[in-house]
Amino acid sequence: MTAGLSALPIISTVALLVGAGIVAETGIELPRLGIQNLMGAIVLHVIFGIVGPFVTALIVTARSTSGLAVEIGNMRVTGELDTIEMLGVNLSNFLVTPRLVGIVVSNIALTFYFGLIAMGGGFAMALMGLSMPIATLVRMIETSIKLSDLVLPVLEGLGYGLIISSVSVYHGLRVKNSPVDVPRETTLSLVSSLSLCTVMLSLYLIFSSLT
Secondary structure, eight states: OHHHHHTHHHHHHHHHHHHHHHHHHHHHHHHHHTOGGGHHHHHHIIIIIIIHHHHHHHHHIIIIIHHHHHHHHHHHHTTHHHHHHHTTOOHIIIIIHHHHHHHHHHHHHHHHHHHHHHHHHHHHHHHTTSSSOHHHHHHHHHHHOOHHHHHHHHHHHHHHHHHHHHHHHHHHHTOOSOTTHHHHHHHHHHHHHHHHHHHHHHHHHHHHHHO
């Protein structure tokens, strides 16, 4: 949870900029295409269904993956994990599960937070007259929002969170007794998390385009 709280400043900044950019661009381009009536649905889908969950996952990966892998790896090098096992304590219950749950819950909460702040950035652009009028934008959002717009970020946040936490713990536990293993496994955990999150996004985009 601490990692989630520490990520709030960077997520707030990125979300404001992303939301402002999306609303400004759609407010300009969609009327040219004659589909401005779809702006509410498009903005909701892009922010809450695509950009929000993925960008949040990238930020959480950058902040948490390496830290968790280093923490567990150093515990292996210093013999703490061996001591815990010798005491008969289940590593899964004591070490793995709390970190998995913490990152998953934090990622879901941060995904929703990103979406709300991004929408605030979009409304700010409309309020400044750099997109369509704010009253029109609010009305379009109200008429377009569906239950799936709220369920989808939860599912994506869950998926990304499981990837990030599982990969971090896995590579942390792969460290042997040599300190040299720690930076190597940390780098691998970061690269693996980014790659798997990108694969998940690609699969979601392919699946959504087929349905």
